[in-house]
């Protein structure tokens with residue numbers, strides 16, 4: 461029975477919190493804290509009478525370590541779930557360390573200000589040393605490993621769907637289906653349609669930074685970087701159909717390359733429609749994806765933040781999104797001396813998610829695993845110490861909870877592969 465502080469109250473948080481409240485046996489008390497407290501209060505009111513979890517709310521600026529520490533010291537949670545933005549990962553980790561509580565998040569650190577010279581120096585060295593140039597990487601959070609170990613604390617990094625479930629699928633495949641895994645192709649397909657010419661499924665600023673970065677994959681012990689959207693494949697996704705997908709850099713590749721012994725190649729593909737790509741290219745070409753502030757009529761504005769203000773709030777897409785997502789991993793390798801290929805995937809229906817929780821499937825497929833990771837840390841089933849990703853724990857209890865809490869998975873032992 462735990463007391464959990466959730467920071468953030470956007471699209472993903474709304475699902476994670478409602479799922480925590482369906483699991484009152486673990487989540488006895490929960491505080492929802494975010495920058496805009498009215499959103500937390502609205503969600504608390506929506507949950508009234510539907511859960512035995514005791515819900516309270518608070519205001520916090522998670523960019524400010526002292527504010528987060530003060531909130532933790534007054535609420536005294538066992539675990540903090542960070543479902544705000546990746547910009548707040550390090551401040552919340554600092555506060556958790558200072559106060560002696562476990563930490564959980566869904567996305568690895570990236571700075572809000574990518575022009576910060578201190579950060580840039582380290583970033584440029586990392587680009588050269590490792591060979592990929594995305595703004596996000598694990599080095600910042602892995603640097604906390606010894607501190608969390610010394611404090612006897614767990615920092616569970618990246619428990620969304622991808623990263624998160626895709627890494628649990630990898631650990632599960634290794635435990636139950638393979639002696640050696642040689643290749644992993646992670647395929648993220650959103651076959652949903654929200655009817656807008658252009659919108660993103662989660663925070664637009666973070667999403668557009670991610671998909672406009674050069675693509676990269678891991679092969680034979682090193683990164684290979686390619687121009688954004690330059691590797692395209694078509695795949696026939698079960699229950700969705702044929703879609704074009706593009707190779708992206710993605711954070712779980714970094715952790716899987718470290719944690720799956722002997723893996724030779726790891727790639728990540730995401731589906732995009734032509735309209736999305738055309739809009740994104742146009743916005744990029746005119747400078748709207750820039751994170752560098754400009755002066756407009758005497759006001760400093762950051763183009764990508766201004767764009768975020770114009771785009772639909774991802775949390776508002778629920779009622780109008782129809783179709784399904786199919787996210788999973790294709791593994792090849794060896795079992796008992798023979799070559800083997802399997803695919804483990806989940807299919808999630810946007811309208812079913814909306815009926816259950818009022819959210820679209822992207823928030824749903826991220827929020828459910830955020831709750832599961834938090835529950836496993838809170839009840840001590842996942843109890844390793846340090847900064848760890850989901851592939852570093854026993855996958856079985858996580859896989860059982862996926863089915864129990866709305867994300868059942870399928871193992872296909874004869875899947876189509878990606879060339």
Ligand SMILES: NC(=O)c1ccc[n+]([C@@H]2O[C@H](COP(=O)([O-])OP(=O)(O)OC[C@H]3O[C@@H](n4cnc5c(N)ncnc54)[C@H](OP(=O)(O)O)[C@@H]3O)[C@@H](O)[C@H]2O)c1
Nearest residue numbers: 468469470471472495496522544567620621622623662663
């Ligand atoms: N692993 C995965 O599969 C996956 C998939 C999708 C998303 N994600 C991650 O999930 C996280 C949430 O995404 P989302 O789509 O839910 O984003 P969102 O809708 O933009 O919500 C972000 C929330 O964080 C709050 N927030 C922002 N800055 C804050 C600060 N300084 N202090 C306190 N609260 C702050 C926002 O408050 P306001 O209401 O005041 O803006 C909002 O409630 C992101 O880190 C994203 O990268 C992971």
